Amino acid sequence: MSGHPRPDPPPEHTPRATPAPDRTARADATDEPVVGPGTCDTAPLTDAAPATDAAPATDSAGASAPGADRAPREAEPGDRTARRFRSPKVRQGVVAANTDGKTHPGPTRRLAGAARLAAERTRLLRMALGARPISLTAALVASHTLTMLWPTVNALATGWLAAEAAAVLGHGASLASVGWPLAVLGALLLADEVSVAFRDSIQRLVAGRLDGETLRETRRLVLRAADATLPLTEADDISRASDIGPTARRSPGAAAVGQLTLTFRLLSAVVATALLARFFPVTAVLLLAASLTARAVVRRQWMGLAAVSNAREAEARRTRYWSEISAGRAAGKEVRLFALGGFVVRRRTREALAWASDVWLTRRTVLSRQWITILLALSSAALGMGVPGLAALHGELSTGELVTCLVAVTVVFRISSMGMEAYDITHGLEAVRALDALRAAAAVGDTAQSAAEGKARPGPAPADIRFEGVRFRYPGARQPVLDGIDLRIRAGETLAIVGDSGAGKTTLIKLLTGLYTPTSGRVTVDGADLAGFDAEAWRRRIGVVFQEFNRYPLSLADNVALGAPEHRQDLDGVDRALRRADAADLADSLPAGRATRLSSEFRDGVDLSGGQWQRLAIARALFAIDHGRDLLVLDEPTAHLDVTSEAEFHDRITAAARGTTVVLISHRLSTIRRADRIVRIADGRVVEEGGHDALMAADGGYARLFRLQAARFGADRATLPAQGRGATTGQDRDPARSTP
Ligand SMILES: Nc1ncnc2c1ncn2[C@@H]1O[C@H](COP(=O)(O)OP(=O)(O)OP(=O)(O)O)[C@@H](O)[C@H]1O
Incomplete structure (x- = not known):
């Protein structure tokens, strides 16, 4: 009656076949001390962390930095968790929690929620029935139809057998009379075995195909998004929509076939109810209603657990991140050399516990409420067994009819248990919803894109590019990185961009390449706004070497x-x-x-x-x-090269890129001094602009930096301004280019 509660998997991927939900987190809990809020160092980990994940600032060693004692995060492990567990309000709320964290929804919200659920379930059903090839789906439906009818036919056949056996025992009828019902039962058993064996494989195939489609679309959406900031803001949805497949827990395919299974299970109970109703109509309806109620209660309790786990996706993702840092090859070097093992494991533990604490709490709450399901089970059993039993005692029911009724009762009764498909549906729906969110986010970009389609494709020749009052602020950041950039990049010129670390050079490149769109202002290509361009067509015009x-x-x-x-x-x-x-x-x-x-x-x-x-x-x-x-973008292209190679680099690239517009970023000013034009950005704006000689003569920030580097690295004195005039600069080639 209590269903088959399946513990929720931990943030790490565990094979669906052998879920071992809490083992990882629990092992951590014993390996590592639980860290309370007083020692939390949950600073944001990556730029992929969503803005809502803001956490107290801390020092790198994990001790609280000033400000770490601000309002605690929603559910830190340790004493906060204990407090939450003690609060009866929260204990109720956790079970009733939705993924958006709201508790105790009102009737309107409930209705809207039920309508949404119904729509989602129908959609899952359509997904399962729409899976290709059609022969696969047809075989699956045939197998389920057999399973749906099987219990009722079995009830009739068992009743028949009981009636014949009673006749043999009571009236001395021939033993041969039980042969037919036995043969029917045997055939039923065989058909069921064969059907189950085939159905498992077919279900896996259908689920695998549907999962493959979801994954492909997720990747396509992430990569196709015109604006590369999308993955940063949608990190959790990407994580949910990608946590798919045989080794992960969210499988839209399993949800779809699960929904098909559940539909046929319900139909099977209805058919059995109809059989029972031939004898006891009221009892049959009451029993079905009680079984469905019990199922709803069990489902609501255990699915609250899934909702809590889903709401903690950020922690799950960060746990995976720290696992990768501790076990991955690339990160392993530094972790070993800096002896960061303990630190990394503690951080991972903290994230795992932040995920697990609510899950554990919810599970304990659910377990403490099992009396409701036990009570419902006892009432249903009393009703289902008692009514036919009493009727038989009063001689109103023959032996065969009694057996038929009792078998039918068990079939109806079975629907009260929550099969594994309920978990598949709930977890798989998380991925389906996440994919919908990604689709919606991508559609916003598509609308802007399609509005401009046809009229704003880049022309065939090298383009004249302008930044016009461009401002850009990263999502969640307080200050803009670029704050009114006005800049012209002429077709065919070599433009170098310099500036302090963090001045916004790479950000400017990302705006130029269309990976980001300006917060305000615009980037134009031959007069047309880049925001309205076919992003792919524009990127096919660009060759780029990024720092990373x-x-x-x-x-x-x-x-x-x-x-x-x-x-x-x-x-x-x-x-x-x-x-x-x-x-x-x-x-x-x-x-x-x-x-x-x-x-x-x-x-x-x-x-x-x-x-x-x-x-x-x-x-x-x-x-x-x-x-x-015809636009070559080089962001710190010589950072990994030795000095000799660096010197050769510029000559090679200039020769190779003749006629191409080159935008070059470098901190090594010796690399860029031969550029046609150099711009320096600071405080989000262009503060200096001109050829190397002109900038040296102006004796501004660029000149100071250049002299500093020249002195520091023992650069050839001959490159300093007095002698530098002979160098091939933009002014030498085209005086018109000396100023914008
Ligand atoms: N994805 C991001 N999300 C939020 N802020 C970011 C992101 N990327 C960069 N920033 C911030 O934007 C600012 C400019 O970064 P950018 O990488 O453009 O600087 P840069 O001039 O190229 O620096 P460097 O010379 O060190 O490479 C920095 O303060 C950085 O912290």
């Missing part, structure tokens, strides 16, 4: 060719780009040449040094330029 460039676990050739993936087969082009990026030797030195896989995670793979990776990233950008990109 990607290191793909693919072959060396692919790592270069991904600069223009539509030309992946152009291996001569790959070789050319490698040569120009001074990486041709690298290809020769690798075991399988340019086919070598660049990842030590693979048996046949190798890893490269930071400088070698950077040359590849440069080659990737050069490959992109060779295939039609």
Whole structure:
């Protein structure tokens, strides 16, 4: 009667087949001391943390920093959890909590909630019935139909057998008369076994297909979003919509097939009720109503647990993050060398406990209320068994009819238990809803996009780009990073951007490449607003080397060719780009040449040094330029290169990028001094602009910085202003470019 409460899985992925919900968190709880709010160091971890996750500022060692004693977070482990558990109000509220944290919804909200649930359930059903190929779905429906009718046919056959057996025993009828009902029962048993065996495999197939579709769409939405800030603000939804598949707990596919299973279970109970109603109509209806009520109570209790767990997605995500830091290869180096093991484990424990404390609390509350379901079960049993039993005692029911009724009662009764499908539905729906949220967020971008479709595609020639009063503020940040940038980037010029660390140079590049959209002001390309451009068409015009460039676990050739993936087969082009990026030797030195896989995670793979990776990233950008990109963006392109290579870099890139617009960011001013124009940004604005010589002569911030670097690194005195006039600058090539 009490259903099959399945404990909720921990934030880590656990195989669905063997859920071991609290083990991880509980192990942590014993391995590590529970940390109360007084020692909390829950500072935001990554830029992916949603704005609502604001947490007390702390020092890196984990001790509370000033301000750490501000209002505590919603549910810290330790004494706060204990307080919550002691409060009866909260104990009730937790079970009734919705995912949005509201407790005790009013009647209107309840109605709206029920309508939404019904709509979602119908949608799941449609998903299951719409899965392809149709033969698979048809087989699944056939199997469920058999399962639906089976209990009632079984009740009739069992009653028949009982009647024949009674005739044999009571009236000395021939033993052969039980042969037919036994044969029918045997056939039923066989059909059920075969159907169950096939149904399991078919269900897995259908669920797998539906999950695959959800994952594909999630990835497509995340990558397609015109504005790269989307993943930052939707981090939890992405996490929910991606927590899918055989080793994860949220499976829209399992939810859809679960809904199909549940529908047929309900139909099965209705059919059995109809059979019982032939003998006892009122009892049949009452029994069905009591069983459904019991199911609703059990479901509500245990699903509250799922809601609480879902509401703690941020903690679950951060727990995974800390697990990755402690066990992942990349992070492992620093963790070991700085002896951060204890710290990382404590942080992980804290996040896991923040997730788990509410879940544990809810589970205990649910368990303490099982008396309700026990009471309902006893009443249903008394009704279902008592009424036919009494009728048989009074001779109103034959033996066969009594057996038929009792078997029918157990079938109706069984619907009161909450099958595993209820968990599949609830958890899978979290992913479905998260995907909906991502779709809605992407649709906002699409509306702006489609409004401009057709009229705002970038032209074929190098473009004239302007920043017009551009302001940009990161979501959740108080101050704008860029606060009124006015800047022109002329077609074909090399523009260098300099500024202090954190001045907003990379942010400016992200606005230029359309990864972010300005908070106000606009970026124009040949006079047209970039915000109205087809984002993909614009990005196909750009070759870029970011500070944090990607290191793909693919072959060396692919790592270069991904600069223009539509030309992946152009291996001569790959070789050319490698040569120009001074990486041709690298290809020769690798075991399988340019086919070598660049990842030590693979048996046949190798890893490269930071400088070698950077040359590849440069080659990737050069490959992109060779295939039609006419805006080259280089954000700290020489950060990993040695001094000699850095000196060569500019010559190579200038030669390779002739006719291309180049935007170059570098802290090493020797790299950028030969740019056509240099702009310095500070306080969110352009504060200096001009050629190297002009800026040195102006003796402003750029000149001071340049002299400082020259003195510091023993730069050639001849590069200082008096001698520098001979250098090839933008002014030399085109005097008109000396000022914007
Ligand atoms: N995703 C983000 N969310 C919130 N703030 C951000 C994000 N990325 C950058 N910032 C903030 O924006 C400011 C500018 O960052 P940006 O990376 O543009 O600076 P930068 O000039 O390129 O710095 P550096 O020279 O050190 O690379 C910084 O104060 C940074 O903290």
